[in-house]
Amino acid sequence: MWRISxxxxxxxKTLLHxxxxxxxxxxxxxxNSDAAGGDPVQYIIHFLGKxxxxxxxxxxxxxxxxxxxxxxxxxxxxxxxxxWVFAYACLHLAAYFSLDLLxxxxxxLQEVVKRxxxxxxxxxxxxxxxxxxxxxxxxxxxxxxxWQQLHYAVYPAVILVVVHYYWSVKSEIIxxxxxxxxxxxxxxxxxxxxx
Amino acid sequence: xxxxFIKGILHRPRWELPQSEVTPEAVFRxxxxxxxxxxxxxIAASLPGYVQAGIFDLFxxxxxxxxxxxLNFTVDxxxxxxxxxxxxxxxxxxxxxxxxxxxxxxxxxxxxxFKVDPWSLTIDGLVDKPLTLGxxxxxxxxxxxxxxxxxxxxxAWSMVIPxxxxxxxxxxxxxxxxxxxxxxxxxxxxxxxxxxxQRNPLMGGGIHYPYVEGLRLDEATNELTFMAVGxxxxxxxxxxxxxxxxxxxxxxxxxxxxxxxxxxxxxKQPPSSWNQLVPHEYGFYANVNPQVDHPRxxxxxxxxxxxxxxxxxxxxxxxxxxxxxxxxxxxxxxxDLRKFF
Numbered sequence: 001m002w003r004i005s006x007x008x009x010x011x012x013k014t015l016l017h018x019x020x021x022x023x024x025x026x027x028x029x030x031x032n033s034d035a036a037g038g039d040p041v042q043y044i045i046h047f048l049g050k051x052x053x054x055x056x057x058x059x060x061x062x063x064x065x066x067x068x069x070x071x072x073x074x075x076x077x078x079x080x081x082x083x084w085v086f087a088y089a090c091l092h093l094a095a096y097f098s099l100d101l102l103x104x105x106x107x108x109l110q111e112v113v114k115r116x117x118x119x120x121x122x123x124x125x126x127x128x129x130x131x132x133x134x135x136x137x138x139x140x141x142x143x144x145x146x147w148q149q150l151h152y153a154v155y156p157a158v159i160l161v162v163v164h165y166y167w168s169v170k171s172e173i174i175x176x177x178x179x180x181x182x183x184x185x186x187x188x189x190x191x192x193x194x195x
Numbered sequence: 196x197x198x199x200f201i202k203g204i205l206h207r208p209r210w211e212l213p214q215s216e217v218t219p220e221a222v223f224r225x226x227x228x229x230x231x232x233x234x235x236x237x238i239a240a241s242l243p244g245y246v247q248a249g250i251f252d253l254f255x256x257x258x259x260x261x262x263x264x265x266l267n268f269t270v271d272x273x274x275x276x277x278x279x280x281x282x283x284x285x286x287x288x289x290x291x292x293x294x295x296x297x298x299x300x301x302x303x304x305x306x307x308x309f310k311v312d313p314w315s316l317t318i319d320g321l322v323d324k325p326l327t328l329g330x331x332x333x334x335x336x337x338x339x340x341x342x343x344x345x346x347x348x349x350x351a352w353s354m355v356i357p358x359x360x361x362x363x364x365x366x367x368x369x370x371x372x373x374x375x376x377x378x379x380x381x382x383x384x385x386x387x388x389x390x391x392x393q394r395n396p397l398m399g400g401g402i403h404y405p406y407v408e409g410l411r412l413d414e415a416t417n418e419l420t421f422m423a424v425g426x427x428x429x430x431x432x433x434x435x436x437x438x439x440x441x442x443x444x445x446x447x448x449x450x451x452x453x454x455x456x457x458x459x460x461x462x463k464q465p466p467s468s469w470n471q472l473v474p475h476e477y478g479f480y481a482n483v484n485p486q487v488d489h490p491r492x493x494x495x496x497x498x499x500x501x502x503x504x505x506x507x508x509x510x511x512x513x514x515x516x517x518x519x520x521x522x523x524x525x526x527x528x529x530x531d532l533r534k535f536f
Contacts, residue, residue: 031505037300038288039352039500041508102498102510115491167491170350171472172297172400 004073013080020084023051024091041099048095052088053161053179059085060158060186079135082154086132089125117167124160127153155190158183261307261437263429266339268359274342274419279501281354283427289500290434291348292453294383294390297400302434309389309433311454316439320380320459323371333424333439336369337361341428342421344444346451347483347517353497358442359425364416372412372460379415380465381408381441382457402468408452409465409479410443411526419444419522422455445516445523447481478536482527483517487536 004012027047030036036043059081066074101107112122131151134140140147162183166176288303295302295309312330319325328336343357367379385393385405392399414420421442424431431437436453443450449469459465469477476490485495497513516523527535 037298037303038285039299039508041352041498041505042299042350099505099508100498102506102508104496104510107493107496107510111493114488114493117491170297170400171402174397174401 001070004071006073009073009076012074012077016077016080016084020055020081020087023047041095044099045092045095048088048092049165052085052092053165055081055085055088056154056158056161057179057182057186060154060183064186064189083132083135086128089128093125117164120160120167121164124157124164127157127160131157155187158187258304258307261309261433263432265429266334266359266425268339268341268425268428271340271342274344276343276345276355278345278355280343281356281500282502285500286354286356286426287432287434289354291350291448292434292436293398293400293402294392294404294406294454295434296392296398301398305391306433309437311433311438314438314456316456316458318366318370318458318460320461321373321376322367322460323373324369326370330438334430337365339424341425344419344421344442345517346442346444346448347497347513349447349449349477349481349489349494351489351492351494351497351513352500353511353513354500357427358421358423359428360421360423360439360442362418363420363422363441364418366422366458367416367460370460375462376460377412378461378464379410379412380457380459380461381410381452381455382459383407383452384454384456402472406452406468407465408441408450408467410450411464412460413526414443414523417523417526419519445483445519447477447483449477450481480527480532480535482523482532482536483513484515484532484536485513486515487533 027036027044031040031044059078062074062078062081066072097103097108101111111118113119131154134143134147134150143150162176162180165179166173169176289299290302291299292302292306295305314328314330314333316328316333317325318328339359339361341357341359343355345353346356347353363379383404383406384390387394387404390404392402393404410420421444422439423436423442424439426432426435431440433454436451436455439455440453441451441455450467464479467477467479467481469481470479483494488494494513496510499509499511501508514520
């Protein structure tokens, strides 16, 4: 049977990095050329948040795809994808703190404690942080089986992220509802081996 | 065909063209448009390359803005502020007008073809003389004045905007309010053909259209309550609520209903769209109040959108009644504003 070669995997990864970086370049150009509105703050924050969510769902799609296509090598795409999720999530947070709150530390601390949708988002970010910090090979080796246990936390993280999205909108709930269903679908694919 | 032999060579008459040179019929029919296009093409070709190429293509052609015209008005010195005004360019490109989409730049992108002339604004209900105003009447019925008000959005951003218009009280005086009236109900145009948010639930944000708002009669006749037909010194652009909108500067922006077609005097509290949709987040009163947070964000401070780039914005403390307590606080004496938010 045909298998993806190392070389092909290398190109897959390269393509992945380019594809994940391009939207950031697009965002930069759009904001710079005034195409993102008169006050693009909300646009930037939503763009980065949704970018993180899209990449997170893509990360969860890797192992079902690898299993379905019987291409085990594809599993190696999870690390670069996961790191990109974390990068987008950090930029999302940074944009909220710098552009919306305008570096008001006190307000940030108050909001993180008081607002349920920000609590939920911040918890998801903390999970992603712990996964990103332990994403290196060395960490994987040192942690042994605990590494896998920790990285199962991506499942609650995706739930937190879609709830955060649903909760953050004023009334336009159709799109976040679709994301919730996609997340549940991807998680349900994982239930099968447990049966 | 008219052909003749000269020295064994087939000669064509001078007027006969080879088939390849005949103008196709489609081109002939379109000749005027094509000539016009070529004209624009040569203008475009004369521009330096960097203007045409690159990122400009990425975000599509800059579109033609809906026409606006200069208005004649007096500047009302009593209602001005020393605060920096939000540049016109930002006022017309950062809007909440869900009829044209929920994104902040959507109304700018989707509203430019909105037709405001002819227009019909009806003032009826519990009044002595119901009145229907056409487009031209909006600018002629009452003397126009300019007032600069702070606009505080419930989403915790704010602007400083010079409006042109007249006090709602002056309009209500024209129709004569019946003594039975206690409230005023407002309604935005319902026209799904022109307003994509009204026909497409993905764009309309779940609001039940037409958008409706309401005020207590004393709020409606307060000196600050204003009907705007202009922004800066021009008629309103569609995304700002053309041709006529309400401006209630001590309340969150969603109370200031846009593109109004009906003002009705009634004897009970009328429904208001956001309150109907999410009653625990948006009250009927919606007075700007730094003490009462929106359940999902703080109202204690606001991001003021003024001149300059992204990092030039400032976060400033929000004032009770958006800084208009002197003119309006008396109306709410004895009311628990945490309960009636």
